[in-house]
Amino acid sequence: MSKLLVSTTVNGDPQQFLCDPDTTLLDALREEMGLTGSKEGCGSGDCGACTVVLDGEMVCSCLVLAPEAEGRQIATIEGVAEGSQLHPVQRKFLEHGALQCGFCTPGFIMASKALLDRNPNPSESEVRYWLAGNLCRCTGYDKIVRAVMDAAAELRQDRRTAA
Amino acid sequence: MPSPAYHAPDTIEQAVALLAGDAGARPLSGGTDLIVQMRSGRTAPSSLVDLKRIAGMKGIRASPDGGFAIGAATPCTALKDDKALSAAWPGVVEAANLIGSVQVRNRATMAGNLCNASPAADSVPALVAAGATCLVAGPSGTREVPVEEIPAAPGRTSLQPGEFVAEIRLPAQKGSDAYLRSIPRTEMDIAVVGAGVSLVVDANGTCTAARVSIGAVAPTVLLVEDAGAALVGSKFDDAALDRMAEAVRAACKPIADKRGTVEYRTAMAGVLAKRVVKIALERAGVSA
Numbered sequence: 001m002s003k004l005l006v007s008t009t010v011n012g013d014p015q016q017f018l019c020d021p022d023t024t025l026l027d028a029l030r031e032e033m034g035l036t037g038s039k040e041g042c043g044s045g046d047c048g049a050c051t052v053v054l055d056g057e058m059v060c061s062c063l064v065l066a067p068e069a070e071g072r073q074i075a076t077i078e079g080v081a082e083g084s085q086l087h088p089v090q091r092k093f094l095e096h097g098a099l100q101c102g103f104c105t106p107g108f109i110m111a112s113k114a115l116l117d118r119n120p121n122p123s124e125s126e127v128r129y130w131l132a133g134n135l136c137r138c139t140g141y142d143k144i145v146r147a148v149m150d151a152a153a154e155l156r157q158d159r160r161t162a163a
Numbered sequence: 164m165p166s167p168a169y170h171a172p173d174t175i176e177q178a179v180a181l182l183a184g185d186a187g188a189r190p191l192s193g194g195t196d197l198i199v200q201m202r203s204g205r206t207a208p209s210s211l212v213d214l215k216r217i218a219g220m221k222g223i224r225a226s227p228d229g230g231f232a233i234g235a236a237t238p239c240t241a242l243k244d245d246k247a248l249s250a251a252w253p254g255v256v257e258a259a260n261l262i263g264s265v266q267v268r269n270r271a272t273m274a275g276n277l278c279n280a281s282p283a284a285d286s287v288p289a290l291v292a293a294g295a296t297c298l299v300a301g302p303s304g305t306r307e308v309p310v311e312e313i314p315a316a317p318g319r320t321s322l323q324p325g326e327f328v329a330e331i332r333l334p335a336q337k338g339s340d341a342y343l344r345s346i347p348r349t350e351m352d353i354a355v356v357g358a359g360v361s362l363v364v365d366a367n368g369t370c371t372a373a374r375v376s377i378g379a380v381a382p383t384v385l386l387v388e389d390a391g392a393a394l395v396g397s398k399f400d401d402a403a404l405d406r407m408a409e410a411v412r413a414a415c416k417p418i419a420d421k422r423g424t425v426e427y428r429t430a431m432a433g434v435l436a437k438r439v440v441k442i443a444l445e446r447a448g449v450s451a
Binding site (some may be wrong): 020021022024043044045046048051054057058059063064066067068070097111114129130132133134136139 | 166167168169171191193194195197198201202203211213215238240263264265266267269270349350351
C-alpha cells in the first residue's frame with residue numbers, strides 16, 4: 001500500500017507529511033513532524049496524554065487517523081506558549097508544582113486551556129469533571145486543579161484589565 | 164500486517180460502493196472503538212471508509228413532525244450543544260455524554276456506539292427507550308430499522324454486507340425520558356448495568372405509553388416490553404413500579420465478572436429502572 005500525502009495546518013503553520021493509512025495522528029505528529037510534546041500513554045483514549053485540539057475540539061490524537069487530518073486545523077502543546085512567554089496555564093502549573101514526571105502535563109495543559117477558552121470561570125467540580133479523561137500517576141490531582149483555578153482567575157483579571 | 168486502504172467518500176452512494184466492493188471494509192466515523200481494536204489486533208480491516216466527509220452525516224436536523232434526524236458521524240458533544248434536542252430528549256443526550264471523556268466524546272458517535280454492539284453501550288438503551296430508528300444505507304437502497312434490531316450479539320450487528328447506519332432518527336417527544344447507569348467510578352467507566360425509559364403521561368397522571376430498556380445485563384441491549392406494559396394504565400403507584408422492576412429482572416441474562424455478579428446486576432437493573440422512571444416523571448412535571 002502506497003503512502004498517503006496529508007496536508008494540514010499545525011499551530012497555524014501549513015504542514016505536509018506522508019503516512020500509512022492506519023498511522024495515528026499522534027504518531028504522525030511525533031515521528032513525521034518532530035512534534036514530540038504530545039505523549040503516548042495508553043494508546044486507547046483513556047489517559048489523555050496525547051490530547052490535541054482538532055478543528056477547535058480537543059481529542060485524543062491516538063484515536064485519530066493521520067489521513068483524517070487532511071485539510072484540518074491542529075493545535076498542539078508546542079503552540080501554547082507565545083515564543084518564550086508561557087501561557088498562564090503553563091505558568092500556574094509550574095508555580096503550583098502541578099507536575100512531577102511531566103509525562104501527562106502536555107495533555108493536561110491542552111485540556112485545561114480548552115476548558116478556560118470556553119469557560120473562564122469554572123467551578124472546581126467542573127474542572128475535575130473536564131479533566132476526568134487525563135490521568136496523572138505522580139502529582140495527584142489537587143495541585144493540578146488548583147493550578148487551573150488560579151490560571152482561570154488570572155485570565156479573568158487579564159480580561160478585565162484589557163476591557 | 165498490510166496497512167488498510169483509506170477512503171473518504173463525498174456521498175452515501177460512494178460509501179456503499181466502497182463497503183459493498185470489499186468484504187473486509189469497515190465504516191469509520193468517530194473511530195474511538197475501531198482504532199483501538201485495530202491497534203490491539205482484534206480487527207484488521209482491509210479498507211476504511213471514513214463517513215465524516217459526506218454532507219449531512221454530521222449534524223442534527225429537526226424533522227417537520229417534531230422529531231430529529233442525527234447524522235451518523237455527529238459526535239456526542241454536538242448533541243449536548245443542540246438546545247432543542249437536549250430539551251426534547253434529555254435522557255438520550257445525557258446517555259451519549261456519559262461515554263468516555265470529553266476528548267472521546269468529541270469524536271465518539273451514537274451510531275458508532277450502536278454498531279460497536281457492546282451490550283454495555285451507554286447511548287443504546289436510551290435510544291431504544293426513545294423508540295429511535297436507524298436509516299440504514301446499503302447496496303439495495305435505504306431502509307429504516309428500529310435501533311434494538313441492530314445489535315445481534317456482543318460485537319456483531321444485523322447489518323448486511325455493504326450496509327451502514329447513515330442516520331439515527333428520534334420521534335417527536337410526547338412525554339419524557341431518562342437513562343442511568345451503575346459504575347464503580349464517577350466517570351470514564353463501562354456500565355455494569357444501565358436502564359433507560361421513555362414515558363407518556365396524560366393530564367390525570369396516568370401512564371399512556373412506556374418503553375423500558377436495559378443495558379449490560381444481556382448479550383445485547385434489550386427493550387423490555389413487559390416492563391413498559393406494567394406501567395401503562397397506572398399512576399406509577401408502588402405496585403406498578405414493583406411489577407415493572409420484576410419484568411426488568413426477569414429479562415436479565417447477565418454475565419458474572421469482576422465488575423459485578425449475576426445477582427448484583429439483576430437486582431441493580433430493577434433498582435435503576437425504578438430510578439429512571441422517577442426522573443422521567445419529574446421531567447414530565449409529575450410528582451412521584
